[in-house]
Amino acid sequence: MMMIRSIGLGIAMLAMTLGGAEARAEDGYDLWMRYRAPGSAEPGSAGIDVRGDSPTLRIAAAELRRGIAARGPASAIMLARAADPGVAALRLPVASLGDEGYLIRTVTLGGRRVTLVTANTDRGVLYGSFALLRHLQTGGSLDRVDLTSTPRVKLRVLNHWDNLDGVVERGYAGQSLWDWWTLPDFRDPRYTDYARANASIGINGTVLNNVNAKADSLTAPYIAKAAALADVFRPYGIKVYLSARFSAPIEIGGLKTADPLDPAVAAWWKAKSDEIYRAIPDFGGFLVKANSEGQPGPRDYHRSHADGANMLAAAVRPHGGIVMWRAFVYAETDPEDRAKQAYTEFKPLDGKFAGNVIVQVKNGAIDFQPREPFHPLFGAMPKTPLMIEFQITKEYLGFATHLAYLGPLFAETLAADTMAKGPGSTVAKVVDGSLEGHRLTGMAGVANIGRDRDWAGSTFNQANWFAFGRMAWDPTLKADAVAREWAAMTFSPAVVKPVVAMMMGSREAVVDYMTPLGLAHVMATGHHYGPGPWVADLKRPEWNPVYYH
Structure with missing residues (x-):
């Protein structure tokens, strides 16, 4: 009976989500950007005016026309940079918006009453346009609207664990979205919709390839393919990054070593970086997994992680690039408990990384478990920017099959108090740089996106992508508030409350049945x-569930 009731609720929710004839075409593709008229409103014309011109401003205007028109006749909306003379004369509080913040306000401009979306840059105007649409989708109105927001985190990046053969490591939504066979000549329209979705929630970067990288990703043909994607993403404010294999100088460069202190190795990486930037002028930089799970790295040459990261940082620094160096390390030769190994290796290196290096640290010390304490490096490296890494894909939380809304996991970690500078020294303050005054800040999410029509394997999995973007923009957001936003943008109003209730209890349910009584890593x-707490025959102790309990 329980299963029958659940199926019945699901069918009812689907019907209330889709409504009428649209149900025949609904396949989840629109994500949370479902611009539908409220109630009985008839589609109307949207008066969207733009001061200035650029690809990004044109995209912002088109998005608003698409969304506002579905809601019926609307008052005039004006998109303009804050530097526009007419906007500047209003003396609005735009100084604190930075490069990506926005302000939305009802004003009188050019003798008429308009809803103004303004920012210091075109990217900010785009983010503001999506924020206005989100405001309307969640029950707001254009009447005397007054919204302003600035991202608290600089780098808000998806990590795609996508291999060049199309397989997605820990992916549960089909093959890789990137069709490497047809790039760079054919640019699938879906790449544009991917960029739209990310821009709508403030994501501004994407790492195209798996951290378990192949050196081929750095060859000329694949650089050209990455450049084609960068061209699609650029108007949406999204930079591309590449995972770099540390041994690439040997594998594709003809050198006999990848020692980061060897001048020939440093010269090879500089030349390779120059080549990439010629193809992708706004290339973000490199993500590196080194000396972890068999990946090559500087320790192969008795060098430190700082030696390796700083060598790569020097190669991209002239172009404004950065290096995201992962702290997920554990070695079979290290006698430390696995939960302590990253701390043991990285804590002594605090303050030794170059200024354009950010150390990327998983939310917990083990490996994306349903629940684990925050990583001990947070609060322990005050001189080094730390970028938190969450897993949006559900490797340990039921793949794409189980309902597990990860907003509570993200929020729980970000709100945890490191006590590094006394009470209130939260992980969020480490991540957004406010605890130590770092300007290079970031949040990474291992993507759950694939070629499935619904992008993520199910409608509810889309909520985790949404929640990551919203919380990367503002790590202080509450999980239930984000869930209500997503549900209101995805379902009809009648089912929002029960949907949110289901979502908010789902992660705790996963914790209860996958890590019962606090037992960790029993998968x-x-x-x-599935469960396997009895497994004890693997090569390395920390690969066995019995190691943890």
């Missing part, structure tokens, strides 16, 4: 789906 090995 079967390899696939990490």
Whole structure:
């Protein structure tokens, strides 16, 4: 009976989500950008005016026309940079908006009453346009609207664990979105919709390839393919990054070593970086997994992680690039408990990384478990910018099959108090740089996106992508508030309340049945789906569930 009731609720929710004839075409593709008329409103014309011109401003105007027109006749909306003479004369509080913040306000401009979306840059105007649409989708109105927001985190980046053969490591939504066979000549329209979705929630970067990288990703043909994607993403404010294999100088460069202190190695990386920037002038930089799970790295040459990161940082620094150096390390030769190994290796290196290096640290010390304490490096490296890494894809939380809304996991970690400078020294303050005054800040999310029509394997999995973007913009957002936003943008009003209730209890349910009584890492090995607490025959101790309990 329980299953029958659940199926019945699901069918009812689907019907209330889709409504009428639209149900025949609904396949989840529109994500949370479902611009539908409220109630009985008839589609109307949207008066969207733009001062200035650029690809990004044209995209912002088109998005508003698409969304506002579905809601019926609307008052005039004006898009303009804050430097526009007419906008500047209003003396609005735009100085604190930075490069990406926005302000939306009802004003009188050019003798008429308009809803103004303004920012210091075109990217800010685009983010403001999506924020206005979100405001309307969640029950707001254009009447005397007054919204302003600035991102608290600089780098808000998806990490795609996508291999060049199309397989997505820990992916549960089909093959890789990137069709490497047809790039760079054919640019799938879906790449544009991917960029739209990310811009709508403030994501401004994407790492195209798996951290378990192949050196081929850095060859000329693949650089050209990455450049084609960068061209699509650029108007949406999204930079591309590449995962770099540390041994690439040997594998594709003809050198006999990848020692980061060898001048020939440094020269090779500089030349390679120059080549990439010629193809992608706004290339973001490199993500590196080194000396972890068999990946090559500087420790192969008795060098430190700082030696390796700083060598790469020097190669991209002239172009304004950065290096995101992962702290997920554990070695079979290290006698430390696995939960302590990253701390043991990285804590002594605090203050030794170059200024354009940010150390990327998983939310917990083990490996994206349903629940684990925050990583001990947060609060322990005050001289080094730390970028938190969450897993949006559900490697340990039921793949794409189980309902597990991860907003509470994100919020729980970000709100945890490191006590590094006394009470209130939260992980969020480490991540957004406010605790130590760092300007280079970031949040990374391992993407759950694939070629499935619904992008993420199910409608509810889309909520985790949405929640990551919203919380990367503002790490202080509450999980239930984000869930209500997403549900209101995805379902009809009648089911928002029960949907949010289901979502908010789902992660705790996963914790209860996958890590009962606090037992950690009891999943079967390899696939990490079913239980396997008895497994004890793997090569390395920390690969065995019995190691943890």
